[in-house]
């Protein structure tokens with residue numbers, strides 16, 4: 001398959017409000033395995049979050065937009081606490097079924113979840129040291145991406161980090177062979193491959209972001225949109 005252009009007309013099965021709830025739950029639960037294997041948050045924590053946490057003289061506030069089952073936000077909190085940093089975190093997602101999965105996971109003190117979009121948090125004047133997302137950018141149309149970027153700038157006082165797949169033939173080929181063993185009974189394989197086809201190449205994402213945002217490559221198959229607020 002040649003992935004020379006984004007396939008923005010492809011819809012992911014999980015984005016259908018009427019999709020099978022059991023398959024959706026399994027998909028959200030198994031994202032934890034996929035995220036651990038591909039998302040590079042360990043490296044991003046060491047390069048970006050740890051230095052930010054060191055500069056703060058108080059517990060940090062972290063926001064994960066489109067948190068799904070919440071495994072990424074919980075992992076970042078675990079990493080921060082194992083380094084001795086105080087951190088409180090909020091995961092938001094508009095889909096109540098995602099929040100059910102997040103809330104069913106092992107409870108972590110100081111980590112909460114809310115059914116909301118980023119706009120609602122801007123409207124009530126929330127502020128976070130760090131605003132992140134994982135695998136959200138490729139779900140959004142151009143207007144929603146613009147809104148997400150504006151909202152994350154308004155919400156973050158320290159750093160915004162939006163992580164996603166870098167579209168490539170290699171990512172597609174690797175996902176096709178690595179994921180089938182963990183995909184049965186879920187949308188993981190179909191949606192993962194559609195996600196890759198919907199995702200940005202680095203220059204495409206760069207062209208969609210304001211000038212003070214950077215696009216970094218924390219891994220071969222990853223993109224990280226970065227904006228420092230101070």
Ligand SMILES: C[S@@+](CC[C@H](N)C(=O)[O-])C[C@H]1O[C@@H](n2cnc3c(N)ncnc32)[C@H](O)[C@@H]1O
Pocket residue numbers: 031032035065066067068069070072092093094095098117118133134135136139140144
């Ligand atoms: C592919 S899932 C990723 C979930 C999680 N971040 C992860 O990496 O496992 C995308 C999530 O984004 C949420 N989402 C979709 N559109 C959104 C929006 N405009 N704002 C916030 N979240 C959104 C969906 O409900 C879904 O839970």
